[in-house]
Amino acid sequence: MQVEKREAGLIPQHYRNWQGRPEWFFNREHTDTYEQWYEGRYKRAEVWQKKVMEQLVSKDKRVKTLLEFGCGTTRFTRWWKEIGIEATGGDLSPLMLGQAIHLFDGDLVLADSHHMPFKDHSFDTLAFITTFEYYKDPVKVIREAARVAKHGIAMGMMNRNSTKVVRRRVQELFGANPFYLTATFYSPAKLTAIIDEALKGRNYSIEWTCTGLPKWFPVQQWSLPLGDFFGLYIKLEDEQHL
Numbered sequence: 001m002q003v004e005k006r007e008a009g010l011i012p013q014h015y016r017n018w019q020g021r022p023e024w025f026f027n028r029e030h031t032d033t034y035e036q037w038y039e040g041r042y043k044r045a046e047v048w049q050k051k052v053m054e055q056l057v058s059k060d061k062r063v064k065t066l067l068e069f070g071c072g073t074t075r076f077t078r079w080w081k082e083i084g085i086e087a088t089g090g091d092l093s094p095l096m097l098g099q100a101i102h103l104f105d106g107d108l109v110l111a112d113s114h115h116m117p118f119k120d121h122s123f124d125t126l127a128f129i130t131t132f133e134y135y136k137d138p139v140k141v142i143r144e145a146a147r148v149a150k151h152g153i154a155m156g157m158m159n160r161n162s163t164k165v166v167r168r169r170v171q172e173l174f175g176a177n178p179f180y181l182t183a184t185f186y187s188p189a190k191l192t193a194i195i196d197e198a199l200k201g202r203n204y205s206i207e208w209t210c211t212g213l214p215k216w217f218p219v220q221q222w223s224l225p226l227g228d229f230f231g232l233y234i235k236l237e238d239e240q241h242l
């Protein structure tokens with residue numbers, strides 16, 4: 001009897017797509033090494049990203065619980081408790097969540113940020129860290145976040161106004177960087193315009209700050225829209241809907 005040959009890969013090629021395109025977070029070659037990447041030369045950037053997010057979120061004293069969507073392996077999700085916030089994670093990728101479950105002791109949900117399986121105002125704030133770049137309908141995701149959140153939405157992402165964006169696009173041309181192939185990069189101004197469209201009729205304020213500046217630079221954080229990463233906080237001020 002002839003034994004049928006099976007593909008050796010753990011996940012067949014056609015399951016590695018999302019929205020009709022190959023996606024790194026559905027490919028174990030990339031997801032299984034994700035945490036190592038943070039431990040390497042990305043470490044300094046991570047420290048500053050957390051500082052920036054802490055400054056923005058901890059100003060809103062109402063925030064005690066947080067739902068982080070696009071939580072990945074929970075690099076940030078498991079950190080929020082260091083600043084006194086109880087976090088829950090959600091992500092679309094079973095491969096990222098397969099690691100998250102061993103690294104994070106809170107609750108996790110497998111779901112798409114465009115359709116959050118939670119009731120209105122379930123958490124004090126929603127958070128998105130380097131995940132918003134992958135969303136097909138950013139207006140819908142912000143509306144979903146404003147539905148599930150009570151007080152605010154925290155966002156941290158790669159800045160479009162950065163020389164690294166050009167470097168990444170060149171690397172992609174040579175097949176060297178699979179991580180941002182499907183990503184849309186935002187600047188604080190571009191993201192603010194999307195938020196304004198999504199939250200028309202709501203009362204809110206926005207604060208943002210940038211980091212990800214070169215090591216030799218005299219400051220590592222500032223309020224100019226330049227740098228590899230920016231954090232932004234939407235403070236929802238119309239509590240009458242709660």
Ligand SMILES: C[S@@+](CC[C@H](N)C(=O)[O-])C[C@H]1O[C@@H](n2cnc3c(N)ncnc32)[C@H](O)[C@@H]1O
Nearest residue numbers: 025070071072075091092093096112113129131
């Ligand atoms: C660059 S990783 C960021 C992970 C984590 N937030 C961090 O900072 O390390 C992007 C994550 O977004 C998730 N993601 C992409 N599109 C998503 C969607 N529509 N809904 C939920 N998660 C999504 C991916 O699975 C991946 O884990």
